[in-house]
Amino acid sequence: MITQHTIDKVFETARVEEVIGDFVQLKKAGSNFKGLSPFVNEKSPSFMVSPVKQIWKDFSSGKGGNAISFIMEHEHYTYPEAIRYLAKKYNIEIDETEQSDEQKVQASERESMYLVSEYARNYFHDVLLNTQKGKAIGLSYFKERGFTDETIKKFELGYALDEWSAFTDAALKKGYQLDFLEKTGLTIVKENQSDPTQSKKFDRFKGRVLFPIHSMAGRVLGFGGRILTSDKKAAKYLNSPESELYHKSKVLYGIFNAKQSIAKKDNCYLVEGYTDVISFYQRGIHNVVASSGTALTSDQIRLINRLTPNITVLFDGDAAGLRASIRGIDLILEQGMNVKVVMFPDGEDPDSFAKKNSLEKLEAYLDANAQDFIRFKVSILMDEVKDDPVKKAGLIRDIVATISKIPNQIQREIYVQECAKIMDISERVLFSELAQLSKNEEREASKRPKDDRQESFTVVKTEAVAFKKTDQLNKLEKQLIEILLLYGNKEIDFEDYVEVEDEEGRTKLVKENYQNKIASEIYLHLQDDEIEFSNATFKKIYFDVIHQLNQDEKITSDGFINHEDPELGRVVTDILMDDEKYALSDWESKEIYVRTKEKSLSKLVMDAILNLRRILIELKIKELIEETPDDDRHSMLEMIVNYTKLKKLLYDRLNRVV
Structure with a gap:
């Protein structure tokens, strides 16, 4: 196991612009660099690298992170493999923990x-x-x-x-x-x-x-x-x-040379032999791998699924054992992947066809002849049954068995409808057979030990209004984390409103000015209201930020960017790079000036806090209505009235009308 000392040294030494520069042509854009996304095909740059923050963001694919995460995304390395790659690049000796x-x-x-x-x-x-x-x-x-x-x-x-x-x-x-x-x-x-x-x-x-x-x-x-x-x-x-x-069942020939193209094209061509892969690659189609003559296995499919959910299987025009090959592809459907099939003309295979045709003709043929796998299977096997009712019944059961492998219920229903038309049989019969298969599978599953069983589906009842409020809550929590990470160390002027009663006993709000550090201001407000973040990632970031504030009186984002939790690192990168997207379009050269958040930080902070309070109050009122027993309705109504008054004050401060 690689020691933390080595990992820290790699993080300290590796420069994100140097690492990415080995794979992407970067051009200077102010204090940053920009380039074309290595993950999607594009003509205008959407890829941004920040040497100051030592992070990158691809605004096309939504990916982002540090030097390590780029190597993991681009080269499809594991975390240790990425560390070893960068250690080798920067001549860092790798120390390993003591082993038995x-x-x-x-x-x-x-x-x-x-x-x-x-x-x-x-x-x-x-x-x-x-x-x-x-x-x-x-x-x-x-x-x-x-x-x-x-x-x-x-x-x-x-x-x-x-x-x-x-x-x-x-x-x-x-x-x-x-x-x-x-x-x-x-x-x-x-x-x-x-x-x-x-x-x-x-x-x-x-x-x-x-x-x-x-x-x-x-x-x-x-x-x-x-x-x-x-x-x-x-x-x-x-x-x-x-x-x-x-392990023959766990490898695919050509995966190393094909992985980047598979991810970029979002499709993998699957062929049978080594020369098929090489001829396709030489012709210009790089997203191709081979099963090397073995029947396709679950491990091989998972290898492709790491890169794309889409597979196109290429069959020889006179492929022997076509039926066996078709049967093996059911495994792909079981893993929820999308399968298409291309048949080459009689006497041709991927190797010979690629040699005889230009890249344009090859690509055109693949696009024009790619069929949905299940429709292809039905059309191929229908020729075998002809008018034999016994064989046709067997085919129907075979097709339904294949459809049952598909996890997505909507897809299953669409395939049943299509197959009913092709095989000239009622949908009711096919659905009945599908239901019978499902019952048999459930019966078999019930015989297995409890720990081995998996829930087939979970029904979640969600009201539209509650979902909307929860979604708003998530956005507000993210906004507060963004303010803390970007501006938490700044000390600015704030305006507060205190309640004052006039001579007639009416409550009014009076403005009061004071100065405070932004992180301290947010902390005090959330502490007063005993507010906790509902999003687990935001909650962890918030606690780490406040810990930094209390210990060092200063917030830094380095620990988050290089965090061992990739989801936390991704969230922080998204936040830190969000404003950099304006640099991609170079609005100032067009005399279009984007209003920066720094010019209205006080309002930004207070609006975020007040809106968070407002959403929490609305959720609390909903909770009271739903959970209060009938015999306690009177006290519940009193609480709702008080919460509504508080909500009105918040709207007043936000200059909104209830």
């Missing part, structure tokens, strides 16, 4: 396997490009497939010499241990029981061109190898065996 001997061995073993895999990638790539046999056999094959030098380098393609132990011997000579070569599956060891020193060592991928398989963070997990000879006894494709690093 067993943990040290496991961590060391895993890292050793990574190092062996990375050496193998470099070795095979070098053999491909810089040896006579590599160029004559491996490189020639890739060139015949139409891959450019740039593409070959991008995907780090390689070649293993057709010799029994060429790679193993080279790795051992470099000092890599046989134990880790075997555990990664790069080397096969056949033990000699009578004399272990005579054990034989073989290269698993000898004579094959190689496709390194990367994690989402870019580390080498394993390899896929294609044989180039016509040996019928050898498998055409061979993958690394399951290991501590490589």
